[in-house]
Every structure is written in structure tokens, then in C-alpha cells.
Amino acid sequence: MSDDMVDQSEENQPKTLVAPSAPDFLTIFRQEEEAELAKYKSYANSAVYADHLQRALASLQDPSEFQAGDLVQWKTFLRGAAYPAYGSPAIVVEFIDRAEGVDADDERDDVVIGYLNGDQDLRMITTDSRRLTPWDASARK
Template identity: 35%
Template sequence: MARSRHDGHPEPTEERGAGEKEPGRGDAELARVLEQYEIENEDYDLYSKSDDYAQRLEAMHAAYAAPNEFNQGDFVQWKPHMRNRRFPFYGRPAIVVEVLDAPLAQAADGELLDEPANIRLGVLHPGDEFNVYLFNSNRFTNWTGAKTTE
């Protein structure tokens, strides 16, 4: 009979077969991810059936395709509804570190990117950690905030 440990999982016993794994956080995390995936699929199915879906899709495409030109040192922010990464947050600035001469179609590890990356942006994280990320500049516009010295 398995006893319960302080974390709620059963103590390993001799009754468990050699190939059996103890249930762990990975199993729960996988279940959570799969459940979220199903919810997102259901949400998309309902949303994509809405009467104005084609009009909204066309408007988002126009916003994505709208030309922009950035230079090193410019402050930029996500265009509305264009955020596809965790950072920066909407309305928060990133700084243009580099505008690439030719867009990259694959990451340094050889994996193909979802869309060509043509700009490197810097984001400041807590502890003044400056991180640089690759993006597609079509998702960005000039930052509308103000630099303050307060």
C-alpha cells in the first residue's frame, strides 16, 4: 500500500513495476497545456464563425502590412492586436537595436521562424537586465509614450 508524502504523491513502493514512473508535476502540466489547447481551439472555432470575422481579418492584415521605417535607437511598441510574444507588454517601449539588411527566415539553431525577422529590439527587465530579441517589424509602430526623468 502506498503512503502519502508531504507533497500528496504516493511514496514509492516495491509494488510499482520497474518501468512505471511516479506521477509528477510534468503529468499535471501536460494535462493543463492540452486542456488550454482544446479551449483555444473551441474559442477559435466560435470566433472564426462570427459575421464580421472576414472584415476583422482584412483589417488586421492591413494593419500588419502598413509600412513603417525604424532606425537604431527608435522607441517602438506593438501595433494593436499584433503582440505574439511575451515581451514587451502592450504600450511599453522597446528600443531598436538593429534593423537587419535582409530578413532572417530561420533562427540561429536552424529552426524556421513563423515569419521573417527583420529587427532586433532591446527590452529592459527587472535588475536592469537588457535583453535583445528578434521580431518582424510589421508588428510594431512608433512608441507614443514620453520619456521622463522623474
């Protein structure tokens, strides 16, 4: 093939990836939001909701003491993040000195906890220490 000839075969043409359009993502997002709202409304209208709400507050108001290196887990009704899973341990990494005057609608994230993800890498998140309790190894399934 000479320098003036250009290969126009399909194999040598740039490939374009077709991604879902923005409205598709928006539709999926809205459907997930609607499903979460329906789930909440169902639970909020259940006979146990008020009792669970009161138990959550009582648990939040009953703090535990921790230090770096302690294994902890979420208190019932108080998981503040998707990970670690309920009943699974996390490790206290450090405490954060939060300034006074935090907005009332803000979480009071005052502790860094770590957990190992599925790739066995340590991930860290901040959370409100009132959401945590010492890990109970005997409760593992």
C-alpha cells in the same frame, strides 16, 4: 558515537522531492491547448473577426521606418511575442540582414528590439518590423 554506528534518524536521511509526473504536465499542457483553441474558435465565429483580420493585414502591409534607438510598439492585432505588452515601448537595437528566399511560413524577423523586464534587465527579441509602429507616448494609460 563510534565510527561503526550510523545515524539512521529521519533528519539525516536524503530528502526526495516529489515532482508532478509527466502525465500531469501533459494533461495541463493539453488543457491549455484546448482552452486556447476554444478561445480562438469563439473569436473566429464572432461578428468582428473578419473585419479584424482585414485590419490586421492592412496594418501589416503599411510598414513604418525605424532606426536603432527608436522607441516602437506593437501594431494592433500584430503582437508577435508576449513581451513587450501592447502600448508599452520597446527600443530598436539593430536590424538583421535576412537572406532572400525565406520560407513563406516563416516570420520575416528583420529587427532586434529590446525591453526591460520586471527585474529591470534588458531583454531582446527578434521580430518582423512590419509588426511595429512608432511608440505613442500619449496613448499610455
